[in-house]
Amino acid sequence: MSIETLKQQLPDFAKDVRLNLSAIVNDETLGPETKYGLLLACAIATRNPRVVEAIEREATPHLSPKARDAACAAAAIMAMNNVYYRFVHLVSNKTYASMPAKLRMNVLANPGVSKVDFELWCLAVSAMNGCGACVDSHEKTLVEAGVTAETIHTAVRFAGIVQSAAVALEAAALPVAA
Template sequence: MSLDTLRRALPAYAKDLSLNLSSLANETTLTDQQKWGAFLASAFAVGQPAVIREIENAAASLSDEAKTAAKSAAAIMAMNNVYYRSLHLMQNAEYRTLPAKLRMNVIANPGVEKIDFELWCTAVSAINGCGMCLDAHEGELRKAGMSTTNIQAAIRIAAVVNAVAHVLAAEEATQSGEAAAA
């Protein structure tokens, strides 16, 4: 299945997003698992129901294990991005010396190839704006031999999925406001 439903739902002013969704669906620098896992992890990171639903449909080729791992990437990074971004932003460096004391077992055993999971964590970290996590996961990807072009593709997917979710949420809010005023 394609992302045509999402593309049709976008207003005319978001035509670039529609075109980007289409080109990213045809992205060939990533494996299908890497690409659709990045889409799915990004959708769960933004949490917009229509985006999640349509991307889950588009990512139907993913194995159950890959779907679970992509969702796990969104879940664990929702926690880690807040924690590590806070440490980075706080002036008191002592916090960075303390153990996190947060369970993160899924990072060691994601259920898919480690490189794919790291890529999805990178996409989610881009959405959540955690520089520390972006650097850490990008470093792991580079050590595993992934190219900057591949890493950029996952970040591009994250950026477009995030923008689509924001536009659709804003349009829904506008329509709800117009209905209430009528």
């Protein structure tokens, strides 16, 4: 399945999602490896097999095996970190903020792709997962690395579009109301 096939599977109520997916494919704001690594990390974060399959097929020609693994790692490590740091950020009892996380995160230091790309992918997945602490941390790191607001904005916009495709597919699978 490709992104084009995915678009065809979206119901009529998701016309905007189809148009936004077309915009992603044609957008050249990000370089190919950055863009397709981002899309793959976001697709994995949706946990929707059809979205993952479509985007993985589209991404494969643009990603080295190391970049593919890094995109998978970004989705996996943020699944863990976003739960933990969202809890620490949201809980009223601030005792937890002074406790060591005791979570292995070695991939952050050596992701197998540029640190900027990996941070951008982690930011997008963190935005999808709703972790304000991680969003702030990754955005700050990207800004310090000289990444433009336009690039950061594009990454988060792409994450929203990928998530909307997964939600539209889930909504389309709902039983018809009587």
